[in-house]
Amino acid sequence: MIQGETVRYFAIGLMAAALHTPAWASDLPRPGSPRAPVVISGPSFSITSYIWATAIDGKSATFPPLPAADISLRFRDVLKELNGAIMGSAEMRVDRWSFLVDGQFSQVTSGGSLPGPFFSSLKVRSQSTTIHGSAFYRVYENAVISLDAGSGVRFWNLNNRLQILPGLANLRIDHRVSQTWVDPIVGARLGIKLSGPWSLTLAGDAGGFGVGSRLTWQALGSVNYAWNDHLTLKAGYRALHVDFRRRGFSYDVTQHGPAVAATYRF
Structure with a gap:
């Protein structure tokens, strides 16, 4: 029973780490302007704030030697346990080149009582950091x-702490696990101008x-509304998958759900 409760609470912690999404800037022509694109003489910048209401499905073993357990959690589960999150992204475009940096940090603390007299309760603290950096080249563009x-x-960095507090056994367990890795990625981004301010x-x-x-992938799509020349509001759906395994630690999950974002260009 201790094992099952531990996996459940830590899965909620992992889910909170997913409250992020990359910048969706596309630098299409200004709203209402059907003109052909022009060459930009200097750099332009954009910053994006966002939230991703994600669910998580998969299998994870993040406290070896506990075995892998199935995970299936909804977004509402994580909101009860979230301590806080910091997220943001920035993009610089110079002519056909753009450079994107996206970073997120979140912390969740979950806990509950345990059955039986030997242990009183458990607490799981999960910290997650993800930093994404990419360089893009505009291979095609028209109006x-x-x-x-x-x-x-x-x-990626996952930093986890498990505490099992004593009962009659007068035994306290304090276990920490941290994993860090870097994934090379290749990707593409397509922007489509619709009528008026929509894209x-x-x-x-x-x-x-x-x-x-072993493998990571993500896919996202959004509908964008250009409020003015500087501010664009976005709503869409995103899925992110990662399959990481090392020395008994495994994290094979897919995070998916709706997202909203706001991008400011200057």
Whole structure:
């Protein structure tokens, strides 16, 4: 029973780590302007804030030697346990090149009582950090469509602490596990101009290839509304998968759910 409760509480912690999504900037022509794109003489910048209401499904063994357990959690489960999260992204575009940095940090503390007299309760603290950096090149652009292709790296760190507090056994267990890895990735981003201030963004990447994780991929799509020349509001859906295994530690999950974002360009 201790094992089952531990896996459940830590799975909620992992889920909170997913409250993020990459910048969806697409640099399409200004709203209402059907003109052909022009060459940009200097750099332009954008910052994006966002939230991702994610569910998580998969299998994880994040406290070796406990075996892997199935995970299936909804977004509402994590909101009860979230201590806080910091997230943001920035992008710089120079002519056909763009450079994106995206970072997120979250912490969740979960806990509960344990059955039986030997232990009183358990507490699980999960910290997650993800930093994504990519360089894109605009391979095609007209007044309606833009296509970027590029590559980069995604840095992962999971830092977990399990505490089992004593009961009649007068035994306290304090166990810490931390894993860090870096995945190379390749990806593409497609922007489609619709009527008026509306546009679509489709993006995806794949990586890992045994360098860090066995495989990681993500896919997202959004509908965008250009409020003005500087502010764009976005709503869409994103899925992120990673399969990482090392010395009894495994994290093979898919996070997916709706997302909203706001991008400011200057």
